[in-house]
Amino acid sequence: MPPLIELKNAGITFSTGSGFGRKKQRIQALTNVNLSIGTGEIIAVVGESGCGKTTMGKLVVGIHKPTEGQVLYSGRDIWSLKGRDYDEYRMAVQMVHQDSYAALNPNKTIFQSLSLPLMQHHIVKNEAGALEKLSGLLLDVGLTPPEIFLEKYPHQLSGGQRQRILLARALSMTPKLIVADEPVSMVDVSMRISLLSLMARMKEKYQVSFLYITHDLGTARYIAAQGRIVVMYLGRMIETNSIGQAIAHPMHPYFHALISAVPEANPKLRSEYAMQLPLRSLDMPNLLNLPSGCKFNPRCPYCKEICTQQEPQPRPLNGGLVACHLAEEILAQRESENKAATLS
Numbered sequence: 001m002p003p004l005i006e007l008k009n010a011g012i013t014f015s016t017g018s019g020f021g022r023k024k025q026r027i028q029a030l031t032n033v034n035l036s037i038g039t040g041e042i043i044a045v046v047g048e049s050g051c052g053k054t055t056m057g058k059l060v061v062g063i064h065k066p067t068e069g070q071v072l073y074s075g076r077d078i079w080s081l082k083g084r085d086y087d088e089y090r091m092a093v094q095m096v097h098q099d100s101y102a103a104l105n106p107n108k109t110i111f112q113s114l115s116l117p118l119m120q121h122h123i124v125k126n127e128a129g130a131l132e133k134l135s136g137l138l139l140d141v142g143l144t145p146p147e148i149f150l151e152k153y154p155h156q157l158s159g160g161q162r163q164r165i166l167l168a169r170a171l172s173m174t175p176k177l178i179v180a181d182e183p184v185s186m187v188d189v190s191m192r193i194s195l196l197s198l199m200a201r202m203k204e205k206y207q208v209s210f211l212y213i214t215h216d217l218g219t220a221r222y223i224a225a226q227g228r229i230v231v232m233y234l235g236r237m238i239e240t241n242s243i244g245q246a247i248a249h250p251m252h253p254y255f256h257a258l259i260s261a262v263p264e265a266n267p268k269l270r271s272e273y274a275m276q277l278p279l280r281s282l283d284m285p286n287l288l289n290l291p292s293g294c295k296f297n298p299r300c301p302y303c304k305e306i307c308t309q310q311e312p313q314p315r316p317l318n319g320g321l322v323a324c325h326l327a328e329e330i331l332a333q334r335e336s337e338n339k340a341a342t343l344s
């Protein structure tokens with residue numbers, strides 16, 4: 001059985017507009033990404049702002065077309081799907097956007113916005129059917145009484161309530177995969193945990209896979225506790241593993257630095273002096289002017305000559321994948337430093 005979704009050597013280069021004295025520029029936002037998403041799986045995609053997370057999400061839901069490689073749904077290129085097959089994919093793969101206000105039509109009530117796709121896709125026959133279906137979904141996502149919320153306009157709801165509406169809209173298509181792009185980053189901190197646990201409950205109830213995109217390791221660990229993590233850096237996948245293994249034993253120096261910068265990501269490792277990884281530079285290189293070889297080399301404290309000459313590709317290690325020439329050497333060095341620290 002082919003995976004639900006597969007990115008195969010997928011990449012995307014954006015051409016930015018010229019004019020007003022500006023030159024046309026090409027931004028390689030995503031490079032050579034290989035990723036399979038299975039049924040019922042939960043994958044957290046993490047990385048700093050601008051590393052290509054949203055672009056990856058938009059490739060998966062077919063908003064962007066890859067300029068290199070392919071996006072496959074059940075083994076078939078999504079850009080070759082037609083008719084019913086295309087409709088099936090469009091319904092099966094849904095996105096919950098970061099900005100819930102922009103994602104909803106401000107001039108329509110929630111009922112008007114959410115009932116339209118239900119009728120267009122013949123999931124319900126008429127408005128009465130839509131009302132019944134949406135009432136059930138709103139109860140599921142904790143918006144009660146549903147009829148009050150269905151009558152409201154987006155601006156009359158809080159950010160957390162709008163995200164619940166977006167989740168209900170995605171679920172109304174009976175999806176197999178939900179791409180959730182930073183769904184809690186614009187929501188009050190106090191509401192984040194309840195939204196995350198709601199998504200976890202919906203995943204169980206509807207057996208839906210999740211691609212959870214975030215810059216925040218804490219929420220990634222919370223939502224994908226049983227899942228995998230994909231770490232991105234400048235449009236590349238640099239590490240992937242089960243989330244427990246990845247956080248306990250990060251392989252790539254960038255991911256190690258990311259974890260040691262977030263106290264709650266791994267409190268145990270925080271106490272080990274060797275987990276602090278001082279970087280050579282705090283500046284992220286520009287996508288328009290990337291270094292040769294490993295894109296992390298200007299910041300990496302372990303950098304050797306090979307790192308400036310060849311770009312490392314993800315390769316298997318410790319049950320996951322890592323894109324670092326010296327990963328084994330670095331892990332061995334860290335282990336002996338940790339032992340020495342424990343003995344002293």
Ligand SMILES: Nc1ncnc2c1ncn2[C@@H]1O[C@H](COP(=O)(O)OP(=O)(O)O)[C@@H](O)[C@H]1O
Binds near residue numbers: 016027029049052056
């Ligand atoms: N439609 C677009 N046109 C041109 N550049 C884009 C477009 N979308 C994203 N980018 C660029 O691609 C890079 C990755 O963006 P994005 O995927 O939004 O990152 P993230 O979600 O990780 O913050 C950024 O440099 C961004 O400016």
Ligand code: SF4
Binds near residue numbers: 296
């Ligand atoms: S390949 Fe070299 S520069 Fe890149 S992360 Fe590994 S050690 Fe650092």
Ligand SMILES: [Mg+2]
Binds near residue numbers: 053054055182
């Ligand atoms: Mg983004």
